[in-house]
Amino acid sequence: MKEQRRIDWNAARARLAEAQQVLESIDSDSAVRKRTFRARAESLARSDKTAGPEMDGDSIMIFRLARERYALPLASVSEVVTGVEPVPVPGAPARVAGVIQLRGEIKPVFSLAHALGLSESRDSDAATVLLLRHGEGEVGLHVGPVEGVRTVAAGARQAAPEMARHAAWMTADLVLVLNVDALLDEDG
């Protein structure tokens, strides 16, 4: 015989009524609102302490590529574009991922993975194109999803290892900050 598992209909009805009440009073009930706002304030306070932007230092933009985190100087980035897939160009060099059209202008997009000598593992979900200021115009760099912007104090800069040719320096948590010119001009 199966164990008789009887539902307590009164308790169920009470729970339903409570849920209904919560649902109805979510906009009007000040207690819920206060709790929500409180939670957000605490969150903001926590982020100020831990991950707040430094006022002095180098601002960098951190992004992912092939499960590694890389960074670029924020000054070299002019715009973050998402949701646009580079169109491959026939006959183009291998490091060119393709072109994109942005506000009526055609921009070439380079492949960071190719430049770093990584295998082409496309994260098509979060494919992001960073528009970099390069000379007179802008070129696109095909990277992974963008994590955020950080300001690194000058004293926290560490020297990049010798092997990393494209890296300008390295943060404390071992994120390579790439050199844009080295990336783009290597092969002309």
Next chain:
Amino acid sequence: MANMRIGTRLLLAFGAIVLLTIFLGLYALAKDNQLQALTRELDSRDFESTDALLGISRTEDQMRAARAEALVSALLRRDNLAAQTPGVPEQDWTKYRDQMTGQLADLNAMATNWQATSLTAERAAAWRRVHSTVQEAAAALKALSPEVERQYGLMNAGNITAAVGSIPTIEQAVNTLQARLADARQAVADQTRIGRTEVADLAATTRNSVIFVLITTVVAGVLFAVFIQRSITIPLSQFVQVVERVGQGDLTQKLEFSRRDELGKLGRSLDGMVRGLREVANQTRSVAESLNAATTEIFATTQQQAASTAEQAAAVQEANATMAEIVQSGVQITDRAKKVAASAEATSTSSAAGIESVQNTAAIMESIREQAEAVAENVVALSEKTQAISEIITTVNDIAEQSHLLALNAAIQAAAAGEHGRSFAVVASEMRNLAAQSKQATVQVRSILGDIQKAISSSVMLTEEAVKRVETGRQQANVADRTIRDLTGNIEESVRAFQQIVGGSSQQQIGFEQVTEAFRNIGIASQEAATGTKQSEKAAANLNALSQQLRRAMEKYRV
């Protein structure tokens, strides 16, 4: 003759006698015819000739009278005594003479005729004599005629005296005629006498012949009777002797007849009968021996039977006691069967209620199924609602991502603005934080929605399972319904069966009582049988004695 059948013998004897009798009758008839013919001849011819002679005599008288009358008239005329007297008529006498002549000729012709056709020679001779006498009479008449004619001439001449004188001559002639006529009468009388004599002779001859044949017939009949009597009675007396000896018990008798008639057959049949009796006697003798042995056995058996009958009486008493016990247990069976029938009826009523409740259960199951299906519908609708929420969440997520991108670009712009954009960079950072929180919230909501979806799927599956189980329950209820109905039918049959058992038990009780009564009767009968067996014993002893008597009786037969 010995081989001729008795019937044939009798037929031959009686045939001979009958033939003799027929011959006798025919002979007598022939003689009688002859006699009658003679008598007729006598009657006709003799009387006719006598009549003719009488007529002739009468004519002769008339002639005489005519002559006398003529003479008288002539005398009268001569004396003138009679003036008116006519002349003498000679014609009268002539007329009579001619008449007589004719009559004589007729008689003569008759005699001649009858002489030729006469039956006997004597009568023919007599007729010839009549014929000659009649011729003589005719001659006498012819001789008379001239004399009379002369007298008439004398009278007519008036010579009366001469006429009278001629009378004697005439008288003489007349006498002659009369004598001749007398002769004729005598001849006729002789003829008649001869006829009578002949008739008498013929009658005598006939009588003698008949007497002779009669005697012959009687003698032949006596001879036949004696012969038949000897040929039948002698063998019959032999038979009687044999049968008497057989009756005395001598079965060795034999006839050994070789005759081929009925008596021979009878003798052979008697031999066969005696042979059969001999065989029967032999068989009877052996049977009597067997019977004697059998009666001895019967005697012994009857004594055993007497002992058995006593045992039987005891057994019947035991059976009677057993029957009483059976009757008692039959009463108990009836009571219990009644109780069982009553409880089965109660069960039948309960099963009717059970059917009703099972039907209610089935109906409730059906409503449960409908409600469970409604629940499933609601839950599916809920799932669609969560899908809508999911779409909304997708939108919110998109908005959060766009906000994140916007914040990034804003940070870039703030960085590009350098020192002036520092505060803007803060705003951009806040925006990015909010976007991150929004995204995190959407992730949480999506996770919760996944849980809800899983719960909904689980609920739908559970509901489906519940509906299936309800269906199974309904089928089970139907099965239970059928089962209870079958059960009810069985119970009703059981009720009927038990009612029949009750009825049967009652009948059984009656039957047991009858059996008990029968056993009582059997007990009485056993007593009677014991008595009867003693009588049988006695009878067997008698039978034994009788069979020995039979054996002795059979020894009487010599075979």
